[in-house]
Amino acid sequence: MRLTAELHCHIEGAAPPDLVRRLGARHGISLDGLFTCRGGYAWHDFTSFLTAYDRAASVFRTPEDYADLAHAHFAGAARNGMIYGEVFISPDHAASSGLSYASYVEGLAAGIARAREETGVEGRMIVVGIRHLGAQAVERAACVMSEEPHPLVTGFGLAGDERVGRAADFARAFKLAGEAGYGLTAHAGEFGGPESVAEVLDCLAVSRIGHGVRAIEDPALVSRLAGEGTVLEVCPGSNIALGLYPGFDRHPIGRLHRSGVAVTISSDDPPFFATTLAREYAETARAQGWGETELDALTRTALHAAFCDEATRERLL
Ligand code: ADE
Ligand code: ZN
Numbered sequence: 001m002r003l004t005a006e007l008h009c010h011i012e013g014a015a016p017p018d019l020v021r022r023l024g025a026r027h028g029i030s031l032d033g034l035f036t037c038r039g040g041y042a043w044h045d046f047t048s049f050l051t052a053y054d055r056a057a058s059v060f061r062t063p064e065d066y067a068d069l070a071h072a073h074f075a076g077a078a079r080n081g082m083i084y085g086e087v088f089i090s091p092d093h094a095a096s097s098g099l100s101y102a103s104y105v106e107g108l109a110a111g112i113a114r115a116r117e118e119t120g121v122e123g124r125m126i127v128v129g130i131r132h133l134g135a136q137a138v139e140r141a142a143c144v145m146s147e148e149p150h151p152l153v154t155g156f157g158l159a160g161d162e163r164v165g166r167a168a169d170f171a172r173a174f175k176l177a178g179e180a181g182y183g184l185t186a187h188a189g190e191f192g193g194p195e196s197v198a199e200v201l202d203c204l205a206v207s208r209i210g211h212g213v214r215a216i217e218d219p220a221l222v223s224r225l226a227g228e229g230t231v232l233e234v235c236p237g238s239n240i241a242l243g244l245y246p247g248f249d250r251h252p253i254g255r256l257h258r259s260g261v262a263v264t265i266s267s268d269d270p271p272f273f274a275t276t277l278a279r280e281y282a283e284t285a286r287a288q289g290w291g292e293t294e295l296d297a298l299t300r301t302a303l304h305a306a307f308c309d310e311a312t313r314e315r316l317l
Contacts (some may be wrong), residue, residue: 002295005084005302005316006077006277007185008233009208010109010128010159011066012057012093013269014073017041023059031055040207041272046191049272050132050161057093063107070111070123078119083299084284084306084316088159090127091141101144105269108290109152122316124308126155126185127133129173132164139141142173146180155183157210162192169198169317178246183307185210185233190244194218201230208233208305213244215261216252228261231305236284237275238268250285257288264302 006161017039024031034055036042041056042050060066070087077085087108094104105125112123129138138158145153156177158170167186178184186204189197190211197215200206202225212232215221225232236251245251257263267277267282286294303317 001081001082002278002281002292003299004081004265004277004281005299005306006082007086007208007231007302007305008235008266008268009071009073009085009277010269011073011089011125012055012060012088012168013053013272014087014267015056015060015069016072016076016271019068019072020059023061023065024068027059027061029059031059036167040274043272046161049242051271053269053272054093057090061097061099063099063103063110066094066104067111067114070108071114072111074112074115074121074123075118077277078115078121080276082121082277084123084303084308084312085277086124086126086155086307088157089125089153089183090128090130090159091144092130092133092137099147102148105148105150105153109150112152121276122308122312123152124155124306125150125153126157126183126307127153127177128157128159130160131158131170132161135165135169135173138170139173139176142177142180145182146176149180155185157184158186158204159210160187162187162196167196169201171203174206178205183207187211189214190242194221197221198224200227207231211235211239213239213252213256215257222256222259222261225256226262229262231262231264231301232256233266235268235280236265237265237273237280241273241275242312248283251284251287253284254288262301262305263298264305265298273316294309
């Protein structure tokens with residue numbers, strides 16, 4: 001089995017539809033219209049995807065619900081070869097479910113620990129602020145994680161609708177999290193053009209960028225990414241599902257790689273995009289003509305860029 005590592009997956013976006021149905025019924029939450037007749041999530045563009053994401057997230061109401069979610073994600077991916085995974089977690093989604101940050105993180109950590117006991121998989125969490133909720137909400141997320149540290153919470157990031165606000169609006173939140181010692185990443189260059197990637201590099205001091213693929217539209221920016229060693233968390237299936245590119249064969253990951261940019265492969269929100277991490281590796285390999293050597297290098301690049309302690313990194317490399 002191919003060994004994989006993942007840097008970019010939203011925990012609520014990894015929720016298996018069966019689990020969401022079960023918890024929806026348990027908590028008496030109507031999920032009308034959330035699913036297609038084939039059992040997947042129903043959405044048709046980025047805005048409706050974000051709405052479906054919020055509705056699926058709304059069924060997780062207790063720490064045990066989040067433990068079951070983290071366990072399902074990590075144990076499932078580990079059975080398909082994942083040895084290390086980071087997940088984005090959102091205190092704002094937990095608050096909408098009536099849960100404190102501490103209860104949310106404890107629940108998720110319990111699920112990660114259970115998956116580790118069963119499979120050996122290592123997991124870490126990255127708190128994200130949701131940019132369309134505004135700069136203040138993103139700062140609150142950076143504050144709460146700094147005030148209530150947890151050993152498995154090792155990074156800070158920015159998700160949500162990239163079309164809202166500018167990177168500079170979030171500079172204070174990133175400064176706070178960076179000074180508290182967290183690894184930094186931000187979504188950019190997904191729906192925003194190459195200028196959104198440059199702004200994140202200029203304002204947020206990140207070592208990684210979520211997606212970043214639209215940097216390919218600006219050769220000078222591609223050289224900058226390669227020169228600065230910024231790692232891209234590339235999610236090809238997500239980009240294709242959301243209409244950025246028509247298929248794996250036309251995805252720019254190969255061109256970015258050949259230009260010297262450090263690329264990794266992730267699944268983003270796997271059941272929403274009918275994918276898995278193993279499938280992302282396999283389809284990218286097929287489309288790019290990459291073999292075991294190139295795929296192993298992707299896993300090693302992810303481990304080098306991971307927001308984990310050196311002992312864990314060394315053990316996995
Ligand atoms: N939240 C969940 N998935 C996302 C994506 N692909 N882009 C931005 N925010 C997200
Ligand atoms: Zn994402």
